[in-house]
Amino acid sequence: MGDNPDFREHGDEIPGIAGGVIGRVNDLSYEEKRERLEDLAPEELAEIEAEDEEDEHDLPDLPNAAEPSSASPDSQAHQDADEYDEIRMRVAPNPNGPWHVGHARMPAVIGTYKERYDGWFCVRFDDTDPETKRPDLEAYDAILEDLDYLGFEPDATYKASDxxxxxxxxxxxxxxxxxxxxxxxxxxxxxxxxxxxxxxxxxxxxxxxxxxxxxxxxxxxxxxxxxxxxxxxxxxxxxxxxxxxxxxxxxxxxxxxxxxxxxxxxxxxxxxSGVDDHLLEISHIIRGIDLQDSAKRQQFVYDYFGWDYPEVVHWGHVQIDAYDVKMSTSTIAELIEDGELDGWDDPRAPTLKSLRRRGIRGEAIVEAMAGLGTSTSDVDLAMSSIYANNRDLIDEETDRRFFVREGNQLPISGDPPAEANPPLHPNHEERGVREIPVSDSVMLEPEDVPEADERIWLKGLGCFRYAEGALEYTDDDIDVVREGEVDVVHWAPASESVAVRMRTPDGDVRGHAEPGVGDLASDEMVQFERVGFARIDRHDDEEEETVVYYAHP
RNA sequence: GCUCCGUUGGUGUAGUCCGGCCAAUCAUUUCGGCCUUUCGAGCCGAUGACCUGGGUUCAAAUCCCAGACGGAGCACCA
CATH class of the missing domain: 3.90.800.10 (Glutamyl-tRNA Synthetase; Domain 3)
Known part of the structure; x- marks a missing residue:
């Protein structure tokens, strides 16, 4: 149409024609499509398949950096003289407290680049203000721990105050x-x-x-x-x-x-920082836009000394949704001081120690942070993105359990099985089944209690009708669920259950879990069906309850 | 006030340097379907975006100008 404006009036017809063709093509299987393309345009096919083999990077290329993996002898010869042989970076925190979630962006991006370019990075504590940004002596190690949690080990560690x-x-x-x-x-x-x-x-x-x-x-x-x-x-x-x-x-x-x-x-x-970056032979400085004038200021020093300034990448601020608490080290420290938060790992705190205690893997955070790229505009990171990554990492290996939040106790009548045996993991029958005694009454979440005379399917057990304040076993076949007549819910036995306190970013929730939860080891992950993933924290004998930290849906 | 920088679906991101293959990528979210003794899982699908206005051009997300909006710096903080 660019070449022939006269065709423009027929533009509306194109979707009709193309749509039919595209529909037919989409109906073909992958093999059929590939075969057809091989006939029509073998060179295009080669191109497409070559592209597929290229590494997919979340992050843009670093300026003037040679990719070690893609460097064929030929391209090596043509290597730009400006390109750096080794990518050397630094993570330069101010040690004034453990890291909040936003801090993870620096190591996530730098660590990801290090792996990609086979490079080097150090941690350098820029602790040169003993007064207004007074270092916290415990923060040095706390930060290194946070870095380890994220899965990175610095090649070297320095303190500016040395x-x-x-x-x-x-x-x-x-x-x-x-x-x-x-x-x-x-x-x-x-x-x-x-x-x-x-x-x-x-x-x-x-x-x-x-x-x-x-x-x-x-x-x-x-x-x-x-x-x-x-x-x-x-x-x-x-x-x-x-x-x-x-x-x-x-x-x-x-x-x-x-x-x-x-x-x-x-x-x-x-x-x-300017002197150190030169002495440590930093090739790429990656930092926030609050320091965007630093390069220009330091350039004067570099000019006096005849040094070359490293490449610089600046990024904007990160905000995280889903938290009431402001993401700032000093604010969190104050809330802890005032007793509003239990500590740096309180599930309501937007800190790495908190995510760790909730059983979220550092890798899930790193992937989400790397996905934000390095744009200079401010960005919002959705926690759901971290959660989705973590779910991918842990879902297969995490066993299923029942946990009823703030449950109502309902008596059972009729003649149901004495014990329910749902699988530990629906995709892995070989792991075995749970043993949940049914006894004479069960707990249901308030929202799951059916209307009078309605039926409900207790997962792993069977179908019940709610009548006269009790759940009467009906012996219906699973077909009633398949046909959509009956909803499936989770449940817990009323007498032999385990009291659970689940700590979440929105506060604590109490309830009852199936008996097996009382035997789980600290640090184990579970998926409470229809509730979400959680990490077993401890069994508190004094309070006679099991404390778990909620991770995510 | 002075000086930088930015703006692509709800969120993030690719594409912008070097205009055409962009009828705009991928992920997440939301919604729908399928599957599964029935998962907030998995599989499939759908919705949804180039800040505004001019200009250049056969052709603009991409180049130019103006504006709006947002961010940062102008510290004896980092």
């Missing part, structure tokens, strides 16, 4: 290159000058003075706020965010790590 002398050395060098100056302006004063593109009087100090004053900073001779070391950039740069930024400042509060507690002169993130 590396102060290195930063000082580079600061001295930068001063000698004329790239930095000590400044005693107040933040307010400097901000005003900066916003109008005016240099402050300290900018033109001679190198000797700057060196002396910087050594005094290192020796702790100034108090907090008295003196900073600024990187000399371009005071008239059109982006005010880049003008002469602070590289080092004084902090009176000692660092919580004993090894670093004597230092008073601390580098800012942009200086520390």
């Amino acid at each position: 590396r102060l002398e290195t930063y000082y050395e580079h600061a001295r060098e930068l001063i000698d290159l004329g790239g930095a100056y000590t400044c005693s302006c107040s933040g307010e004063e400097f901000s005003e000058l900066k916003n109008s593109g005016e240099p402050c009087p300290h900018r033109e100090k001679d190198v000797e003075t700057v060196r002396e004053e910087f050594e005094a900073m290192v020796d702790g001779e100034y108090d907090s706020g008295e003196m900073v070391l600024r990187v000399k950039t371009d005071i008239e740069h059109k982006n005010p965010a880049l003008r002469d930024w602070v590289g080092f400042r004084m902090i009176d509060t000692p660092h919580p790590r004993e090894e670093a507690s004597e230092y008073r002169c601390w580098p800012m993130l942009d200086f520390q």
Whole structure:
């Protein structure tokens, strides 16, 4: 129609014609379609099948990165000179608490790239603010544990607070290159000058003075706020965010790590991180958009030193649906402090420790996070996506059980079997059956109690009619279920059941499970039929109940 | 106010650099069917999107301009 506009008026007829053809093609089996295509267009078929063999990646290619797997000798010869031989990345957390779900994006993406490119990554704790972002000593290990839960092991681990002398050395060098100056302006004063593109009087100090004053900073001779070391950039740069930024400042509060507690002169993130990224030979920096100006700021330092800046990928913020609690380390810490949450692994907390306790595998989170890609716009991650991944991972190996939430007790009449024996897993009969005594009354969920005179099928047991406040066994054949006359529900015996407290993101639910649940080991997963998957946490003898954590439908 | 960046179904994503094979991918969600002593499982199917307005072009999700909306930075936080 592009070539022949006259055809346009007949455009409406196309779906009718094409639809018929497509319908006929769709009726063919895969083999028939493949055969037909081989006759009509063998080269197209080859192309399609070649594409199928290519690896499907959730994530886009990294800039200037060579895929090791696809590198044939021929393409190796044509390899772009700009391409990196080794992909080296870093996960650079601030150790101020265990990780929330959003934090998983960094290792998920970096770890996935590492596997894809056969690369390298380290964890580097950027703990250079002992005061406002004061590190939590327990967080270092907590974060490494969270990383292990997600299924990744860093190739190396560093702490910036171990590396102060290195930063000082580079600061001295930068001063000698004329790239930095000590400044005693107040933040307010400097901000005003900066916003109008005016240099402050300290900018033109001679190198000797700057060196002396910087050594005094290192020796702790100034108090907090008295003196900073600024990187000399371009005071008239059109982006005010880049003008002469602070590289080092004084902090009176000692660092919580004993090894670093004597230092008073601390580098800012942009200086520390910029130097470390070069020294660790990082090829690709992957981080949030809140740091999108960092590369431009650090570029000035790299220019002074004659270094090449790594490739950078920025992404937007992640939000997770399904939680009432704000996903922020400090907010969660406060709620725990106030007793609103039981701890970092409370099922209501949007933390990795919580998901772990609910029996969700790290792999399910990693896949969902990698699926978000690396777009710079803010994204919402649906928990259902993590749940779907986890279901795929555990469904086959997870046995089925009955659990009745807030059940009503109903007496049984008639002559049903004394014991019900539903399979542990409907797809795996070889695993055997459960043994559920029926006794003289059963628990049903309030919503499952039938109307008077209506029938209901107790799964694994048989059909009952609800009459005069009791369930009367009818001996109906399963056909009544097949024909859609009778609904199937789960149930539990009233007397020999196990009291269960199920902890969920929306609060605790109590109820009764079939007796076998009392014998399950801690950490085992179950699927409570028609309720969802849960992890056995513990059998609490004092409360005489089994505590389980709800995972997902 | 100054400076960056972004906008594809309910959600996420592919495609945008290099316009045509996009009648737009995949996943999830929702809905429907099938199967199964009957699963919130599995299988099959359906619904559903290119922010708006101009422009360039035979042809625009893709290029250009303007606007709307959203995000980020302008800290002695990370």
